[in-house]
Amino acid sequence: MSMNRRDFLSRTAALGVGAGLLQLNPSAIVSPAFAQSKPLVFLSAENITGNWDPTAHTTLSQKNVEGFVMGFLVRNPMTVENPDEVVYELAESLKLIDADTIEIKLRQGVKFHDGKDFKAEDVKATFEYGSQPDRPAQWYPGPTETLTITTPDDYTVVVDTSKGGYPAHLFMFLAGFLPIMSSADIAQGPKGPISQRLNGTGPFKFVEQRGNDTVLEAYEGYFKGKPVIPGINFSFVGDSTTRMLSLMNGQASIVERLEPEQVGTLEGNDKVAISRVTSVENKYLWFRCSKAPFDNPLVRRAACHAIDRSVLLEVLGDAGAASANFVSPVKFGYIDLPNYPEFDAEKCQALLAEAGFPKGEGLPPLEYITSVGFYPKTKEYGEVITAMLQEQGFQVELSVLEIAAWNERLYDRPGGGPGHMIDCGWSTGSPEPDLILRTHFHSSSKRITGIEDKELDASLDKERSAATLEERKTILQTETMPMIADKVPALSLFTSVMIHAHDKSLTGLFIYPDGSMDASKATLG
Amino acid sequence: MALLSFLARRISQGVVIIFLVTLLIFTLLRVVPGDPVRLMAGGMAPEALIEEIAKEMGLRDPILVQFGRYMTGVVQGDFGQSFTRPASGASTGGTGFGDSSRGDRADVLTLIGDTLPMTLQLAALAVIFALIITFLIGTPAGLAPNRWPDRLAFYVSSIFVSLPNFWLGIVLALLFSVKLGWLPAIGYKGFAYTILPAIVLAIELSPVLIRNLSGSLSAVMQSPFISFGRVRGLGRRRIVYGHALRNASVPLLNLLGIQISGLLGGVLVVEFIFDYPGLGLLTINAVLQRDFPLIQGIAIITSAIFVLINIVVDLIASTIDPRLEY
Numbered sequence: 102m103s104m105n106r107r108d109f110l111s112r113t114a115a116l117g118v119g120a121g122l123l124q125l126n127p128s129a130i131v132s133p134a135f136a137q138s139k140p141l142v143f144l145s146a147e148n149i150t151g152n153w154d155p156t157a158h159t160t161l162s163q164k165n166v167e168g169f170v171m172g173f174l175v176r177n178p179m180t181v182e183n184p185d186e187v188v189y190e191l192a193e194s195l196k197l198i199d200a201d202t203i204e205i206k207l208r209q210g211v212k213f214h215d216g217k218d219f220k221a222e223d224v225k226a227t228f229e230y231g232s233q234p235d236r237p238a239q240w241y242p243g244p245t246e247t248l249t250i251t252t253p254d255d256y257t258v259v260v261d262t263s264k265g266g267y268p269a270h271l272f273m274f275l276a277g278f279l280p281i282m283s284s285a286d287i288a289q290g291p292k293g294p295i296s297q298r299l300n301g302t303g304p305f306k307f308v309e310q311r312g313n314d315t316v317l318e319a320y321e322g323y324f325k326g327k328p329v330i331p332g333i334n335f336s337f338v339g340d341s342t343t344r345m346l347s348l349m350n351g352q353a354s355i356v357e358r359l360e361p362e363q364v365g366t367l368e369g370n371d372k373v374a375i376s377r378v379t380s381v382e383n384k385y386l387w388f389r390c391s392k393a394p395f396d397n398p399l400v401r402r403a404a405c406h407a408i409d410r411s412v413l414l415e416v417l418g419d420a421g422a423a424s425a426n427f428v429s430p431v432k433f434g435y436i437d438l439p440n441y442p443e444f445d446a447e448k449c450q451a452l453l454a455e456a457g458f459p460k461g462e463g464l465p466p467l468e469y470i471t472s473v474g475f476y477p478k479t480k481e482y483g484e485v486i487t488a489m490l491q492e493q494g495f496q497v498e499l500s501v502l503e504i505a506a507w508n509e510r511l512y513d514r515p516g517g518g519p520g521h522m523i524d525c526g527w528s529t530g531s532p533e534p535d536l537i538l539r540t541h542f543h544s545s546s547k548r549i550t551g552i553e554d555k556e557l558d559a560s561l562d563k564e565r566s567a568a569t570l571e572e573r574k575t576i577l578q579t580e581t582m583p584m585i586a587d588k589v590p591a592l593s594l595f596t597s598v599m600i601h602a603h604d605k606s607l608t609g610l611f612i613y614p615d616g617s618m619d620a621s622k623a624t625l626g
Numbered sequence: 627m628a629l630l631s632f633l634a635r636r637i638s639q640g641v642v643i644i645f646l647v648t649l650l651i652f653t654l655l656r657v658v659p660g661d662p663v664r665l666m667a668g669g670m671a672p673e674a675l676i677e678e679i680a681k682e683m684g685l686r687d688p689i690l691v692q693f694g695r696y697m698t699g700v701v702q703g704d705f706g707q708s709f710t711r712p713a714s715g716a717s718t719g720g721t722g723f724g725d726s727s728r729g730d731r732a733d734v735l736t737l738i739g740d741t742l743p744m745t746l747q748l749a750a751l752a753v754i755f756a757l758i759i760t761f762l763i764g765t766p767a768g769l770a771p772n773r774w775p776d777r778l779a780f781y782v783s784s785i786f787v788s789l790p791n792f793w794l795g796i797v798l799a800l801l802f803s804v805k806l807g808w809l810p811a812i813g814y815k816g817f818a819y820t821i822l823p824a825i826v827l828a829i830e831l832s833p834v835l836i837r838n839l840s841g842s843l844s845a846v847m848q849s850p851f852i853s854f855g856r857v858r859g860l861g862r863r864r865i866v867y868g869h870a871l872r873n874a875s876v877p878l879l880n881l882l883g884i885q886i887s888g889l890l891g892g893v894l895v896v897e898f899i900f901d902y903p904g905l906g907l908l909t910i911n912a913v914l915q916r917d918f919p920l921i922q923g924i925a926i927i928t929s930a931i932f933v934l935i936n937i938v939v940d941l942i943a944s945t946i947d948p949r950l951e952y
Contacts, residue, residue: 151710151711151712152712312903313903336813338812338813338901339898339901339910339911339914340898340899340901342796342899343812343898343899343900343901346796346799346800346803346804346811346812347812347813347901349800349803349804350803350807350811351807352810352811352812352813474914503914504914505914505915505916506916509664509916514673
């Protein structure tokens with residue numbers, strides 16, 4: 102066999118490369134990525150705010166992180182079967198002394214993650230801090246000066262609301278929603294550690310924010326016992342297909358906000374389980390009530406009667422459930438309202454004629470704004486609503502915007518919010534109906550609609566000030582809610598069904614109807 | 627000397643291009659719908675507060691005044707701070723204006739510095755894969771025009787060019803990650819996470835490269851110097867690999883420069899689908915959040931990279947083919 106110089110060089114080079122390749126460990130490239138990670142990996146559809154102060158935001162994904170880390174006086178599972186159920190956690194009892202006074206007895210032997218003992222001073226500091234008018238979340242029923250909070254001993258808190266003119270029982274529902282912070286953290290102010298990390302009494306401890314990953318680990322000193330799973334990685338992944346693929350290949354343990362068609366795909370996967378929870382979130386068609394033509398309740402009602410909500414539910418599939426009220430069926434006071442506007446073309450035309458717009462003639466061109474990327478099927482059912490309104494004579498144009506642009510146009514502003522109608526959901530993890538009704542329909546707040554209606558204000562004030570919960574429920578169901586259904590500043594289209602998909606080996610996880618979770622008893626694998 | 631003059635000329639042209647790109651992006655961002663102050667302050671912030679913040683930040687000044695202020699910072703190496711991201715680098719949103727962590731915003735340059743290496747790694751692997759595919763398919767096609775290797779190259783290129791990258795990404799993730807379990811797909815915890823997105827980008831890049839290589843190789847093989855090579859007694863392998871491919875590579879290289887510049891479009895989609903923490907994902911989130919300083923910073927850096935790539939490509943081309951002048 103002959104070999105020239107070139108052949109020799111090329112063959113020795115090839116031998117060298119071959120020898121080098123033999124030294125490579127391909128498993129270093131491929132295998133480790135599939136080693137089963139023990140912590141629970143949660144992929145969220147929404148990003149966090151970057152400020153960990155629970156009173157600084159209303160962002161759902163961050164509420165979910167707080168659900169793992171923070172302690173609550175009570176929790177409200179808010180199931181459709183038992184919407185009034187209360188599970189005591191940091192509180193051992195909540196007792197109404199009179200209409201203006203509530204006494205909260207606290208659990209002893211609980212410690213914050215930083216080692217501080219949980220005491221009455223923490224509840225007092227949390228309530229007073231959260232009620233400050235400059236706190237962006239504004240979950241509390243009145244500003245700090247309307248509250249008198251005393252702590253007769255280390256484990257008793259007494260809240261007196263008489264200065265504010267609203268009843269103390271409002272704190273019963275909010276107790277399940279407001280995370281309790283350490284008084285030591287609060288004392289250092291909103292620029293202190295409270296904004297830089299979470300410090301709670303919940304089952305998981307905040308470790309760090311690593312890029313888009315929020316890293317939590319099981320808290321050894323959790324008062325119900327250390328969780329079985331060693332930790333949670335909570336990550337923002339914006340694309341729903343990416344979230345689904347992560348679950349399918351085992352990288353994620355649980356993903357949220359599934360699109361209805363993804364449910365079908367995942368139901369055929371024997372390693373994945375689907376969880377459906379009727380949520381606290383209703384989706385609404387909000388009317389801009391402070392400008393024409395929706396400043397006229399007749400036109401609003403006409404628009405509502407033009408919409409066949411059963412068709413929207415067909416579009417939504419598993420992601421929506423029928424409801425006939427302005428709050429979710431798991432909220433306090435829900436009933437199917439007898440006067441809730443249903444599809445009725447004749448009634449729509451009669452109302453249009455009565456308003457001076459027979460068959461829609463004379464109505465201005467209307468803009469209906471919706472979003473894509475967060476809520477399921479918004480564009481699809483937005484097109485259906487647009488077509489239905491057009492059929493009855495409304496000249497509607499649908500604007501489909503990505504989340505940031507939609508969010509920028511969402512709220513009311515002087516002269517009325519942009520467009521004439523806008524799509525949005527509202528989700529608050531508490532049975533308290535006023536977190537929606539008062540927030541949106543009282544003229545002191547009127548977040549999206551811009552409505553100012555003295556009759557509505559009076560009715561909302563009346564139900565809020567009712568001396569007992571029973572009395573309040575009666576006023577809500579017989580007066581306030583029917584009145585809102587008559588004036589329809591917004592049309593609640595349906596109740597969202599929170600769809601999560603998770604690794605089938607994940608058991609013992611409880612999902613609340615706002616999407617937050619109790620993983621203290623969860624096991625994985 | 628010629629090299630220095632070439633570099634000086636190309637770099638000064640590059641500076642003008644970067645300046646124009648920056649001005650264009652800066653202006654466009656300010657005329658498209660979506661007020662970043664509304665996003666920063668929170669939707670519920672009163673109009674008066676929005677205006678106050680906007681004035682405080684100089685966002686109501688004429689665009690040219692804002693641009694001048696911005697460029698003054700840029701030439702001093704200050705690309706500003708992200709409107710929305712905290713120093714941890716997390717993608718954030720929905721925060722209220724009174725937010726105490728606002729003083730702790732991430733520097734634009736830090737965010738780009740953290741993500742750019744990830745994208746360069748992805749792009750480099752994609753180019754390597756694309757060149758492997760191109761040479762494996764394009765060389766036989768160029769050596770056998772109008773015969774089956776050429777037809778095969780045509781069909782493969784046609785299929786590759788017809789595959790949308792978002793669809794291909796999902797299909798490959800389903801196949802290699804979900805079904806076969808060979809490769810991870812989502813996020814980044816090691817080099818293996820780069821492979822699938824790089825394959826998607828390589829498939830997007832390779833059709834034009836394959837057609838270009840096969841076409842130029844086939845033309846080169848008809849050249850007189852190839853016949854002279856045979857007369858000189860050179861073997862076919864020596865002629866093809868030592869002479870023909872070298873000459874056919876010059877147009878390929880120029881094309882590659884343009885293709886790499888166009889890679890950013892693919893990187894945006896592919897990084898989003900694979901949740902790959904590179905410059906593409908950062909860009910998408912910055913656009914969704916109207917994070918003006920971040921978008922501008924990314925535009926400047928990427929246009930600078932494009933300019934550099936094209937200078938490097940010209941340099942390499944002239945090294946391969948000394949007949950080309952600077």
